[in-house]
Amino acid sequence: MEVLEKNIVVTLCKLEKIFPPAFFDSMEHLPVHLAYEAKVGGPVQYRWMYPFERLMHDIKQKVKNRASIEGSIVEAYIIEEISTFCSHYFEPSIQTRLNQVPRNEDEGEFDLVDRLSIFTHQGRPFGKPFGRHLTTQEFNAAELYVLLNCEEVQPFGKYFDDYIRQSCPNISQIDLERRREMEFPAWFRSYVS
Numbered sequence: 001m002e003v004l005e006k007n008i009v010v011t012l013c014k015l016e017k018i019f020p021p022a023f024f025d026s027m028e029h030l031p032v033h034l035a036y037e038a039k040v041g042g043p044v045q046y047r048w049m050y051p052f053e054r055l056m057h058d059i060k061q062k063v064k065n066r067a068s069i070e071g072s073i074v075e076a077y078i079i080e081e082i083s084t085f086c087s088h089y090f091e092p093s094i095q096t097r098l099n100q101v102p103r104n105e106d107e108g109e110f111d112l113v114d115r116l117s118i119f120t121h122q123g124r125p126f127g128k129p130f131g132r133h134l135t136t137q138e139f140n141a142a143e144l145y146v147l148l149n150c151e152e153v154q155p156f157g158k159y160f161d162d163y164i165r166q167s168c169p170n171i172s173q174i175d176l177e178r179r180r181e182m183e184f185p186a187w188f189r190s191y192v193s
Contacts, residue, residue, distance in 0.1 A: 005035035118150045143185050156191065160184050 008031050016024065041047050062076035063069055087096035095101075134142065147153050157180070164171060164179055171179075 001035045001039050008032055008035065116146075116150050116152055118146060140185065144181060147185060147188060148180075153188070156188055157184070159191070160187055163187070 012028070012032065015028070038044075059073050059076050059080070060069075062080075063072040064076075065072045084097070087098050090096055092099065148157065160180065160183075161176060164176055164183075168175075
């Protein structure tokens with residue numbers, strides 16, 4: 001911490017040489033005090049007010065009676081505590097706040113033998129459905145992504161690299177990747193058919 005406390009002053013002096021004076025206001029001066037504050041105050045989670053502010057915001061949203069806000073806040077807090085406590089004793093099949101399915105859970109993988117490995121994850125629709133035609137560039141990018149990220153196609157990628165290296169023995173890795181992006185989907189189509 002002592003090293004950080006000394007280094008921040010030197011770093012700010014170097015920044016003052018680079019940036020114009022108008023860049024510096026009171027906010028750029030605050031890191032000078034961070035090392036000292038961490039030494040004196042300890043870990044930030046013990047002196048941070050954000051969790052309490054967030055809790056108060058959530059409880060204030062539940063206030064029903066605007067005439068006696070304090071009583072409504074207490075009532076909302078008690079109701080939340082009671083419902084949390086009681087939900088521990090419900091059957092596991094009953095969905096509560098404590099055992100609900102995570103927001104992005106898609107029920108894992110489902111086994112379909114005739115699908116490529118890249119398409120084994122179950123998905124959910126998001127937003128309003130609408131039809132759209134892909135441009136040629138978008139279609140080529142999607143096709144290349146599927147081919148390069150599919151386990152079943154990986155051996156063919158190696159065959160393509162060998163094919164290019166045979167035709168151009170001195171090709172660099174960058175040129176090989178560029179040709180893979182441009183030519184691999186068409187080569188794969190002709191190779192498989």
